[in-house]
Amino acid sequence: MASLADHIESYIKQQIQRTPSQVVVLNRAQLAEAFSCVPSQINYVLATRFTRERGYVIESRRGGGGYIRVVKTLPGRSQEVAGFLKRIGSAIDEQQADHLLVTLIDHGVLQRRQAQLIKGIIQQELNDFPQAADRLRASLLRAMLLVQLHEVEAKERR
Amino acid sequence: MASLADHIESYIKQQIQRTPSQVVVLNRAQLAEAFSCVPSQINYVLATRFTRERGYVIESRRGGGGYIRVVKTLPGRSQEVAGFLKRIGSAIDEQQADHLLVTLIDHGVLQRRQAQLIKGIIQQELNDFPQAADRLRASLLRAMLLVQLHEVEAKERR
DNA sequence: TCCGTTTTGACCAAATCTGACCTTTGTCTG
DNA sequence: CAGACAAAGGTCAGATTTGGTCAAAACGGA
Known part of the structure; x- marks a missing residue:
């Protein structure tokens, strides 16, 4: 049975699909109103279904004119490449890297x-901070590869 | 729903863009009038968006013939960017980042x-490894920016 | 029944906007 | 020249508008 969270999830995904840039800007209170629920329910949906793992980035701002922006990242090939990234895990030695x-x-x-x-x-970073080398290596590797992959995709879209 | 402050910000930035010297001189009361707001709103925008950190300098004078001048410090491309990277240092907190x-x-x-x-x-990496957050953040930031910058430079050579 | 997921609500934090009051500078007038 | 007045801009505290967090209650399937 589809829960309320499921409905909100698919609504958001639908909105994202409709834009070429794969982005949607939400107003938390309004959206909650539309689905007759409490505003924090929106946070729940975002936290459980629009994680970076699943290829989304959330950006938000409070105060007057505040908003929540959901961006879909990692489409296409790098979704598949993401598998490699997962294998990095929490630590990786130089050889594996x-x-x-x-x-x-x-x-x-x-x-x-x-x-x-x-x-x-x-190498440079490890030189400066030799502590927990394998862990730091894992973090750095993953971070840089993600940036690089994004660049590759942006190029492909052109 | 961009806020009033956002509109004022982009107006000022637009004016700056239009001059070769990257400067704009404002009349606080007039500007406030143009945006139908209270004069101190202008101060708010300047204080939150045109900080030195973000590469702007504000000069002003009170009294008859007073003014507010906003100057954008010139971007010196890669050379200057190297300076930014140096500023990261061995640790950096979230706000500075x-x-x-x-x-x-x-x-x-x-x-x-x-x-x-x-x-x-x-955010993701810090989530997984909360230890020494400011140091890890510095390493990650520097690493990713270096990768990105390399990409930008490669693009410029084409 | 038990356990993980959803849903809610009370309380919190941040950004924005306004208005009352203050300081600085220039000008006019006796 | 002193003092009044006018013409800028500055500060700050509080109201308002959003979104965030967290724990407890409710729910639903095994």
């Missing part, structure tokens, strides 16, 4: 020089 | 969407 970068080059996701750049930056 | 991202947007180094992505990624 190198291996991953090579794999991404093989899959045409990265160019050699981009992989090289990423490797260099990690 | 946000300011930096907004500054980079204002200076045309990042697009809003990219800044948003970077913010989202940091």
